[in-house]
Amino acid sequence: QSALTQPPSVSGSPGQSVTISCTGSTSDIGSYYRVSWYQQSPGTAPKLMIYEVSSRPSGVPGRFSGSKSGNTASLTISGLQAEDEADYYCSSYTSSSTYVFGTGTKVTVL
Amino acid sequence: DVQLVQSGGGLVQRGGSLRLSCAASGFNVSNNYMNWVRQAPGKGLEWVSVIYTDAVTHYADSVKGRFTSSRDNSKNTLDLQMTSLRPDDTAVYYCARVTRQYYFDLWGQGILVSVSS
Numbered sequence: 047q048s049a050l051t052q053p054p055s056v057s058g059s060p061g062q063s064v065t066i067s068c069t070g071s072t073s074d075i076g077s078y079y080r081v082s083w084y085q086q087s088p089g090t091a092p093k094l095m096i097y098e099v100s101s102r103p104s105g106v107p108g109r110f111s112g113s114k115s116g117n118t119a120s121l122t123i124s125g126l127q128a129e130d131e132a133d134y135y136c137s138s139y140t141s142s143s144t145y146v147f148g149t150g151t152k153v154t155v156l
Numbered sequence: 157d158v159q160l161v162q163s164g165g166g167l168v169q170r171g172g173s174l175r176l177s178c179a180a181s182g183f184n185v186s187n188n189y190m191n192w193v194r195q196a197p198g199k200g201l202e203w204v205s206v207i208y209t210d211a212v213t214h215y216a217d218s219v220k221g222r223f224t225s226s227r228d229n230s231k232n233t234l235d236l237q238m239t240s241l242r243p244d245d246t247a248v249y250y251c252a253r254v255t256r257q258y259y260f261d262l263w264g265q266g267i268l269v270s271v272s273s
Contacts, residue, residue: 047217049200082259084201091250091263092201098257135201139258143206144214145191150200 050075050136050148057154058126066151068119068136074146076117080139083112083121087132095134096121123153131155158182158262160234160251165267172241172271178234178251178264185227189254190234192225194247195266202247205236206254219245241271 051069058064068075068083075081081099084092094103096112099119109124119138123130136148164176176192192204205215205225213225224237234251249269253262 049202078258080258084260086201091266092260094259094261097255097259097261103261133200137201137203137260142214143208143212144216145203145206145254145258145260147193147201147203 047140047142047144047146050138050146052134052136052148052151054149055152055154057156058123059156060126060128062126063122063124064126064153065123066121066134066136066153068121068148070117070119070138070146072117073142074117074138074140075114075119077141078139079114081112081114081119082137083110083119084135084137085130085132086135092135126153126155128155160253160262160264162249162251162264162267165249165269167270167272168241170242170271170273173237173239174241174269175238176236176249176251176267176269178236180232180234180253183253184229185232185234186229189256189258190225190227191252191254191260192223192234192236193250193252193260193263194245194269195250196244196247199247204249207234238269241269243271243273245269246271
């Protein structure tokens, strides 16, 4: 039950694109299209941004997109905006019928 | 409104016990995959437990044998009984619903559990 691996931080200027990676194993990301991404601002509950690798819930801006290759999933924010500054977590369903979160990535808008 | 409202929590000494509750409105906990997720101060999210619709439960290794998740269908609540608490259990605890597509779509407001040494 090791956490999925994410970079601690990424940064970009407004309008730029940033990509956050999320590396797991064949027991989670590699075996399922059950990867989701969450945005969390200080003192608040996480908010769903992407589900099933690349699907966006209604209300989430189109600049957020997701993908997966092998054991690694990615979240890309295109056209970065100041309001995107937050912590981001990936999550996956696992072969043990449990769930695992990533280590988290802080996105800074320069 | 569809929501989860949490109660319980607080300060407890090492080795003590505490019970968290999560009241659902707008849907039935019995028909959903209900989870607990925690976040230690300044740290990331950690999945804690799930109770599936067939009442099967799973736990993170860090809490297995100490925490028990249960449902009260008559009250439409999800509970987490925590025993043998340790300082590293100190965290904000969230209850959360997982969909049939295995993503977390609804979260409680979070509640702080502090374990003193």
